[in-house]
Amino acid sequence: MACSCKEKTTVVVPNKKVVLRRHVTGFPSEEDMQIVEDRVGLRVPAGLTAVLMKNLYLSCDPWMRGRMRKHDEVDARPTSASDFVLGEALLNYGVGKVVDSTHPEFKAGDLVWGMSGWEEYSLITQPESLKKINHAELPLSYYTDVLGMPGLTAYAGLMKVGRPKRGDHVFVSAASGAVGQLVGQLAKIAGCYVVGSAGSDEKVSLVKTKFGYDDAFNYKSEPDLGAALKRCLPDGIDIYFDNVGGETLDVALMHMCRGGRVAVCGMISQYNLEEPYGVRNLYCIIPKAIRVEGFNVSGYFDMYASFEEVVAGYIKDGKVSVVEDVVEGIERAPAALVGLFSGKNVGKQLVAIARE
Amino acid sequence: MACSCKEKTTVVVPNKKVVLRRHVTGFPSEEDMQIVEDRVGLRVPAGLTAVLMKNLYLSCDPWMRGRMRKHDEVDARPTSASDFVLGEALLNYGVGKVVDSTHPEFKAGDLVWGMSGWEEYSLITQPESLKKINHAELPLSYYTDVLGMPGLTAYAGLMKVGRPKRGDHVFVSAASGAVGQLVGQLAKIAGCYVVGSAGSDEKVSLVKTKFGYDDAFNYKSEPDLGAALKRCLPDGIDIYFDNVGGETLDVALMHMCRGGRVAVCGMISQYNLEEPYGVRNLYCIIPKAIRVEGFNVSGYFDMYASFEEVVAGYIKDGKVSVVEDVVEGIERAPAALVGLFSGKNVGKQLVAIARE
Structure with a gap:
């Protein structure tokens, strides 16, 4: 038939x-x-x-x-x-x-x-x-x-791994990138003091004017990363949201406060190296009781729906650019x-x- | 007067x-x-x-x-x-x-x-x-x-930082030391599979016979630390209780399971070096969502009284040597x-x- x-x-x-x-x-x-x-x-x-x-x-x-x-x-x-x-x-x-x-x-x-x-x-x-x-x-x-994978990464990494408290001092590397730009704005909404690093003066300007970071520096033109962190965050870092790894992570470890959290999201400085950078300052995490936690977005899709509503609301209210x-x-x-x-x-x- | x-x-x-x-x-x-x-x-x-x-x-x-x-x-x-x-x-x-x-x-x-x-x-x-x-x-x-500072360090580090679950695979370095010997025994009581490393065959024997570790190896006679870990823990490490830092930590990071915890208690391999070892495998913590957490006993004295009762009980019951x-x-x-x-x-x- x-x-x-x-x-x-x-x-x-x-x-x-x-x-x-x-x-x-x-x-x-x-x-x-x-x-x-x-x-x-x-x-x-x-x-x-x-x-x-x-x-x-x-x-x-x-x-x-x-x-x-x-x-x-x-x-x-x-x-x-x-x-x-x-x-x-x-x-x-x-x-x-x-x-x-x-x-x-x-x-x-x-x-x-x-x-x-x-x-x-x-x-x-x-x-x-x-x-x-x-x-x-x-x-x-x-x-x-902001409403996709990088946004959820920023949101989950800051909120669930970094766990910001009002008044915390937050440092974000690659601060103008897809993840970094939202991390800084969410940390400001959470009542933190936020400093970013980026790779050009144009990006540093964007970070401060567009994303409302309290301060930022161009890591490529700073002769001494530690001095830059000390200048921008004299009381130390409570949360370091790491997008780059390598030397920036190594130096940031020396500037963490007691009980600090390093939310390790990415290590873009390392992805093209056959021999990765050796981090020498890890011992800091013992006397200062620091948590260094890697994460990736795959563990957080169950919170996507609530994330989407919260951040879409921030965008509409002009709180997130x-x-x-x-x-x-x-x-x-x-x-x-x-x-x-x-x-x-x-x-x-x-x-x-x-x-x- | x-x-x-x-x-x-x-x-x-x-x-x-x-x-x-x-x-x-x-x-x-x-x-x-x-x-x-x-x-x-x-x-x-x-x-x-x-x-x-x-x-x-x-x-x-x-x-x-x-x-x-x-x-x-x-x-x-x-x-x-x-x-x-x-x-x-x-x-x-x-x-x-x-x-x-x-x-x-x-x-x-x-x-x-x-x-x-x-x-x-x-x-x-x-x-x-x-x-x-x-x-x-x-x-x-x-x-x-066992009932003093090293004991509380072991107890708090394993229970509060490592957070063992029944069936977890636990690796402990300096396993016969003051802290390591108790960590392994507590992990066994918690239902874990426990492997230790130590620096002599005599210590390895002690770890297995006296402290009841499931397996142990002499890191000084192993030509390849990674191979030793793979042999003893073929399914990977859920908790690494780190007393030594340096190369052991670096290699262990490569063998952690997804969601693993590294409780960083000490880095005795590093204390006498003017130039600390550079840890190259930290990027592992991102895809595997690993938490590396430093701690020291000073944050845990409020749990001393309950710790003392629990561990004194274990000693009297013959559960801890x-x-x-x-x-x-x-x-x-x-x-x-x-x-x-x-x-x-x-x-x-x-x-x-x-x-x-």
């Missing part, structure tokens, strides 16, 4: 992707990646429970560097996610619109964010990991930063990602590849 | 002391100290609220090394206590008997432990810091170790202290200077 339903035809369109050409050692370069053009049918294939997503914004985040490395028996560095596969699209959190769905929770037209490919269209076979965008009245790109560094077009994504590691970006780096 | 009361005469006796001759850089030597003979009146001087204590047991602890250093602007390493004063007796927790007291809480004959001098008799001008010995039916020397390395006579105290830093002691190092 022939099927009586009218078969829908599947429109097939081009699908540009950013794929990894080779695994990376040292600093990544644009040549490590390649733009390739594939084709994609704009329907979820029959028999699959999945979502076909049109990607609108790709997010460039330092943690992607770990997935560009080849982890093997020789290089057994722990990682929070599997290595990128050569010849396949890079993966990261992004913002998109549902084109087709066979999953009951999603329908065509839904705006979502979550783990997706660096390509124009992605077939998401684990749609449970996607989240619907509840504040489409705000710029959708915010779901790559956002600075984004947006490039247009998927072709420019490799350069944007590489630029992160030399601090070329000012604010959150992202790539706009389509406008709905 | 002449006073009608009969003036008590004050007996004056010799008082040998161990004094610091010079501040120490690098490894301490016996020549950094000197035995001098002073004299002391066996009465609290008129007008003073104090306790005159006859010292019975002196305790040798690694943390004393920090106080032998001269801290100045050039060497601004944080410390939990002031530098020892040249020409004065060294200070540490010890066990003694009250000879005379003008403090209402103490009377002659009381057995006490607390901060005292390395001398035969000490005038304690802050007697509030002394604690009465509630279990004199146990060896009094236990109040230099104690191994002490006792030398006789104050003249041998400098050598005993110096020996700590080459691991000469087997078990808790202490000095018996009088028997009541």
